[in-house]
Amino acid sequence: MRIAIVHKDRCHAKKCGTECIIYCPRVRTGDETVSIGEDGKALISEELCVGCGICIKKCPFDAIDIVSLPEELEHPTHRYGKNGFALYGLPIPVQGKVTGILGANGIGKSTAVKILSGQLRPNLGSFDSEVAWEEILKRYTGTELFDYLQTVSKKTKKIAVKPQYIDFIPKVFTGTIRDLLKTTDERGKLPELVSALRLDAILEHEINTLSGGELQRVAIAACLARNADLYFLDEITPFLDIYQRISAAKLIRELAAEKPVVIVEHDLAILDMLADTVHVGYGKPAVFGVITRPKGVRVGINQYLEGYLAEENVRFRDSQVVFEKRAHEKGSKREDLVEVPALSKKYDTFHLTVSGGTIRAGEVLGVIGANGMGKSTFAKLLASVEKPDTGSMDSKIRISYKPQYIKADTTVSVEMYLRSCTTKFDSSYYQHEILEPLSLQSILQSPVDTLSGGELQRVAIAACLSRDADLYILDEPSAHLDVEQRVKVTRLIKRHAEGKAVAILVIDHDIYLIDMISERILVFEGEPGIAGTAAGPFEMRDGMNRFLKALDVTFRRDQTGRPRINKPDSFLDRDQKSRGEYYYYAAEDE
Structure with missing residues (x-):
């Protein structure tokens, strides 16, 4: 079974020499394996294609993917037209439980939600004509989804959906x-x-x-x-602080006792706390996606991080995500690079006070705290976007800043936009250290104002790190990124800090990201919307203990080293609180 995908948004037949046609061996023998369709985009015959991969390598815009699939994936659940994305499998909603879906962006999670919510009728891979519900139900006869899809076909279920993108x-x-x-x-x-x-x-x-x-x-x-009758929530955490995330998770857990809930989420700490089972989505983004059968939430997340699904015998990632046990790491020998002065800023209803401190060369300093405490204001004061009432940054310090909210207000291509940020765009270093980790090659010709939230976020991170600076400030770099993209961004930022011996300040609400990326942390405290103060920088253990105590949440590590939130009032939760150890046991890291 082979599928051929043409990414219509990247295919620019008028700008290239139609290399996909010229170099195709089957075309040279007289077959019409590749042609230009009525829409001016490449059209590939999956029946004639031999999967040589030449067109993939020759396409100057990375617009083609040819993938050979296992036999068991012969019949897709849904496919978006000829040479379009294919989805295999669906999650199974369960009464009285929260079902999680975990996977990369572009793997079909939202498509699965649309099918289960009745917004999209699955076509079983037959996109030439509408597939009757009788045929769909026949495919699912004898499965756990049969009864559910039957009610969807009769439109007897009332579905409540929280969409992924709330901007509309x-x-x-x-x-x-x-x-x-x-x-x-x-x-x-x-x-x-x-x-x-x-x-x-x-x-x-x-x-x-x-x-x-x-x-x-x-x-x-x-x-x-x-x-x-059923609730679907597509990403609840973007723009919420950890307090708000946990409050929302508790509300959803209470609702799940009465009605089934399906949730798509990239914050693993919240998904771990919230879901009873998870379906892992794997495949190749924008090409094909496979939704597995349900797994226990701990097992499912760990298998996803490992990149290997034991029951399916599928490895979908070359490397596993490893959490370093650094909670008790002693003070670093790094030299101080940037001195943050004591700052203050007063608005009509809010007052921010920063006592100051230092950021070291090669260090990533994490910044955590509730929304409305002044974290983004602090970043703007450092970047001179706003002027403080007292104190000022050394004007000799070069600063590169990525704001929390990113505006796509230019029609230039991603490549031209990034070229305006650096003179090193054509260097092998830039290609391998910036573009590849952020997976930007395929969208370089796309106008900035046409990008999705996740694409725009990756471009903004690239732009920030492209500039020559002593201090880099990234405000919520994890927003709209999936788990794998967050891991890549984490590695990129750490490597950038150490490789260039610069200081990087990261503001984020994803506890996993902060845990992986930070050497020390700043903790913002106070009363949201009224007054905020910056405490620290602290070593990780001291700062996280202080933060989690205020949150009234304890963390532990499982055997993989992954941090997990203890269930409220569980034995481990009560035991760690009695010891004053909110951020892992001392014995766990020794």
Whole structure:
């Protein structure tokens, strides 16, 4: 079984010499294996293609993928047209449980959600004509999904969906938060949801004035307020701090006791805490995706991190993700590079105070704390985007800054945009150390204003690291990135800091990312929206203990070294709190 994929957004037949046609061996023998379709894009016959891979290598825009699949993947669940993405398998919603879906972006998770929610009818790989529900149900006869899909076909299930991208909400709804939530309050739980998600103070705010974090919490509340038979939540954590993530997770767990919930999530700490089972998605992004059968949440996450699925006997990644046990690492011998002065900034309703400190050469300094504590304001003060009331950075320090919210306000291509940030774009170092880890080669010709959230994030990270600087500041680099992309970004940032002996400051809410990337951390404390102070920098153990104690959450490591949140009031949770060890046992790292 072989599938041929042509990425329409990358195929520019008018800009190339149609190398895919000229160099194809079958075309040279007279077969019409590759041609140009009516839309001006390459068209590949999967029946005639021999899988030589020449067109893949010759295409100047990386627009072609030819993949040989195992026999058991002969019949796709859904395929997006000829030479389009193919999905194999579906997750199984379970009454009274939270079912997680874990996988890379572009692997078909959102497609699976659309099928299960009735937004998309699976075509079983037959895209020339609409497939009847009778044929679909016949395919799933005798499986756990048969009864569920039967109710979907009859449209007797009411589905509540929280979409992945929340930016469109202000485009389709105008009015206040209160107005929006009133239209969704079908369970009579709105006061409870508003309180738990801390929306009380902003109920009268207009939807189009909300920040990303506020909009995310409104979207979660609107979904959970509906009286549905099934709830789908596609990424709940972007723009939320760790406090808000845990609050949302608790609300979803309470709902799951009554109704089945399916969640797509890239924050492994939250997924581990929230899900009962997980389906792992693997394959090649934008080419094909396979959704496995359900696995226990611990086993599923560990197999995903290892890159090997034991039951399926499939290795889908060359290397495994390894968590270093560095919680008790003593002070570093690195030299101080950047001195952060004491700073203060006062607004009408908020006051930020920073006591100052140093960042070392080759060090990644993590910054954690709740939203509304001034972390992004701190970054703007360092980058001179805003001017502090007291204190100032040394003007000789060169700073490169990636903001929290990224604007796609240019129509130039990704390549031209990055070339404007560096003179080293054509060097082998830049290609291997920046473009490859961020997987940017395939979108270099795409206009910046057409990129998805994850693509735009990777371009922004590349732009920040492309500039010559002494201090690099990255505000929430994990937003919209999947697990594998976060791991690659983590390695890239650490390598950039050590290789160039520069200082890097990373603000993020993903505890796993902070745990992997940081040598020391700054902890922001105070009262959200009113006053914030920066404490530290602390060594990892001291800073994380301080932060997790305020959060009232304890962490442990499993045998793989992966940090895991202890279940509230479990034996380990109570034991670690009694010892004052919120961030792993001392014995675990010795």
